[in-house]
Amino acid sequence: MKTIVKRSSVFFLICLILLMPISSFAHGMILKLEEPGVLKVEYDGGGFSPRTEITIYDEEGNELGKGPVDEEGKFHFDPGMKVHSAIADDGMGHRAEYKEGVEEKNIPKVPVVIGVFAVIAVIFVLFNKKAKARQQ
Known part of the structure; x- marks a missing residue:
């Protein structure tokens, strides 16, 4: 009977390890307005992907512009534009969103x-x- 309990305990532990979500160890992506006309993207652990593309939108959801980040992870746009929101996508499943006046928690x-x-x-x-x- 003890071997059955030991085997079931080992089986239970193996199941827990295999079923544990790997995403809990993954990193997220952050998009923030660094200064007027400059959005900066980075992973929460630091760094960024040079493939990241940022799309900016106005209040009605119309696309104002789109483009890749520079070598510092920044996307530059005309500071006179009224940007309401922006989305960053690195092409590998990470997405971040910026909305004017909303602080990310x-x-x-x-x-x-x-x-x-x-x-x-x-x-x-x-x-x-x-x-x-x-x-x-």
Whole structure:
């Protein structure tokens, strides 16, 4: 009976590891207005992709311009343009959006990852207690 509990515990751990979302370790992309006429894009861990393309829009959603970032991750446009929103796309699945007057709220990743592991640990402990109770 002990080998069954050990095998089920090992199987449970392997399933948790394989099913754990890898996206929790991925990085996001941030697009912000650095100064009038300059949007800057970067990953939340730093750096950027030179393939990133930024599209800017007015209040009605009409496209005002589009183009790649420069060697510093910046997109320059006429500061006289009334840009309401912008979207950055690196072509690899990362997208970021800028909206005038909206401040981006970022959830700190370390506490979220710690919380996920804590929940997994609690589930594992409960599973082991129930298995031991069945065994007795």
